[in-house]
Amino acid sequence: MSLKFLGSENPTIGVELEIQIIDPATLNLTPKAKLFLEKSSPEDLHRIKTELYQSMLETDTEVAKTLGNVSQACKIMGYSRESFYIYKELYEKGGEIALQDISRRKPCIKNRVEESIEKAVVAFAIDKPAYGQLRVSNELKKQGTFVSPGGVRSIWVRHDLETFKKRLKALEAKAAQESLILTEDQLKALEKAKEEKEAHGEIETAHPGYLIAQDTYYVGTIKGVGRIYQQTVIDTYSKVAFAKLYDRKNALVAADILNDKVIPWFEEEEVRILRVLTDRGTEYCGAREHHEYELYLTIEDVDHTKTKARHPQTNGICERFHQTIQNEFYATAFRKKVYSSLEEMQEDVENWLEEYNSQRTHSGKYCFGKTRCRHFWSQNI
Numbered sequence: 001m002s003l004k005f006l007g008s009e010n011p012t013i014g015v016e017l018e019i020q021i022i023d024p025a026t027l028n029l030t031p032k033a034k035l036f037l038e039k040s041s042p043e044d045l046h047r048i049k050t051e052l053y054q055s056m057l058e059t060d061t062e063v064a065k066t067l068g069n070v071s072q073a074c075k076i077m078g079y080s081r082e083s084f085y086i087y088k089e090l091y092e093k094g095g096e097i098a099l100q101d102i103s104r105r106k107p108c109i110k111n112r113v114e115e116s117i118e119k120a121v122v123a124f125a126i127d128k129p130a131y132g133q134l135r136v137s138n139e140l141k142k143q144g145t146f147v148s149p150g151g152v153r154s155i156w157v158r159h160d161l162e163t164f165k166k167r168l169k170a171l172e173a174k175a176a177q178e179s180l181i182l183t184e185d186q187l188k189a190l191e192k193a194k195e196e197k198e199a200h201g202e203i204e205t206a207h208p209g210y211l212i213a214q215d216t217y218y219v220g221t222i223k224g225v226g227r228i229y230q231q232t233v234i235d236t237y238s239k240v241a242f243a244k245l246y247d248r249k250n251a252l253v254a255a256d257i258l259n260d261k262v263i264p265w266f267e268e269e270e271v272r273i274l275r276v277l278t279d280r281g282t283e284y285c286g287a288r289e290h291h292e293y294e295l296y297l298t299i300e301d302v303d304h305t306k307t308k309a310r311h312p313q314t315n316g317i318c319e320r321f322h323q324t325i326q327n328e329f330y331a332t333a334f335r336k337k338v339y340s341s342l343e344e345m346q347e348d349v350e351n352w353l354e355e356y357n358s359q360r361t362h363s364g365k366y367c368f369g370k371t372r373c374r375h376f377w378s379q380n381i
Contacts, residue, residue: 113151120145121155126174129167130189164189205237209271211305212236212262214278215318216249219330222339230325230349231257232318236277240357240373241321245346254283255296263300275303279315325352 074084120143124136131139133152140147147155156162161170168189205211212235219228229249233242242261246253258276266273276297278284285306288294297304307314329352339345358373 113147113155117145117147117151118155118158121147121152122159122161125156125159125161125167126171127183128185128189129164129171130185208235208237208240208269209266209273210237211275211277212273213315213318214254214258214276214284215315215322216254216281216283217318217322217325219245220334222345224340225342228342228345229253230322232321233257233262234317234321236317238373239317239362241353243325243349243353245342245349247342249281249283251283251286251291251293254278254293258296258300273300273302275305277305277307277315279307279312280309328352 070081070084074081120140121136124131124140128136128139133149133156136152137147137149140152153162156167161167171189212233214231214233217230217232219230221227226247229246231244231246231253234240242257242265244257244261246256263273284293284304285291286294288298294304312319329349333339333345333348337348358371361371
């Protein structure tokens with residue numbers, strides 16, 4: 001049996017070629033046909049199979065007649081008998097177009113609810129942002145709108161309202177745009193979101209010195225020096241950072257960086273530090289009467305706020321700074337230079353901090369693309 005295809009031994013050429021498909025002696029695919037099929041792209045194979053079935057059906061199942069039965073023909077061609085008869089019936093009813101239609105995957109159209117139901121769900125989500133999908137479904141049923149909890153969820157996803165925070169943002173945007181008077185439920189939802197924000201430690205500061213964050217970072221071990229710890233202090237408004245290296249971790253060194261670097265710098269800028277945020281490490285927490293760090297804060301009249309236990313993300317501003325200084329300074333400095341003392345390393349840290357605070361722009365909250373020092377000074381004028 002021979003068939004014509006729009007192809008060639010190199011299928012990209014695209015010329016008409018006649019190939020002997022089945023060897024009458026062995027009843028198998030000829031070597032030339034196998035080579036052609038191996039070199040063909042998936043699109044060419046799809047077209048070839050369609051044309052092959054069309055040719056088989058047009059010649060009144062010539063392959064089946066040559067081999068003596070349909071089963072043997074289907075086995076050689078790699079199709080089941082059921083598929084053969086399905087294609088045959090389709091071709092007899094609709095011709096070549098019917099074969100092409102069945103070979104393509106039908107698109108899966110998403111289920112859609114009525115427009116009135118969708119609008120009701122969106123309006124209810126903004127009106128009652130704290131309600132979950134099950135409660136919304138039940139409340140809408142009372143109003144005569146029937147939609148399943150899963151349907152509510154799907155509508156939320158389509159309108160970017162699938163989380164409580166997103167529904168609150170939509171409520172705030174609508175209130176600001178239309179000057180709405182919020183209901184009691186809406187006010188409760190906004191207050192709840194504010195409480196959660198405070199519990200998770202999102203930092204809100206009003207001006208430089210309003211809140212500074214402090215943390216301890218383990219740098220590593222240097223031969224001849226021992227363990228090295230970095231005390232980090234960052235002004236959460238301007239993002240100005242301070243760092244000092246020590247060979248130990250205790251309350252005395254935690255107070256030393258404030259006394260040696262931070263407090264004098266803020267006094268020079270005539271800015272008072274109101275509050276400091278730390279974790280619950282032993283270097284920061286203890287009895288005020290005999291704990292050096294707590295005693296120093298009391299003398300300087302600085303309030304002390306502690307993060308929630310096992311929640312380092314509350315002091316995330318320091319954690320992110322530690323990642324930056326590790327990747328941009330320590331990772332390269334230890335490979336370029338062999339340090340023999342803390343003083344030598346501290347000097348390089350100071351040089352890096354000078355560039356970090358005074359030359360690098362910062363696009364984070366409040367900074368708006370300014371350098372950290374410039375932003376600090378602009379707010380202190």
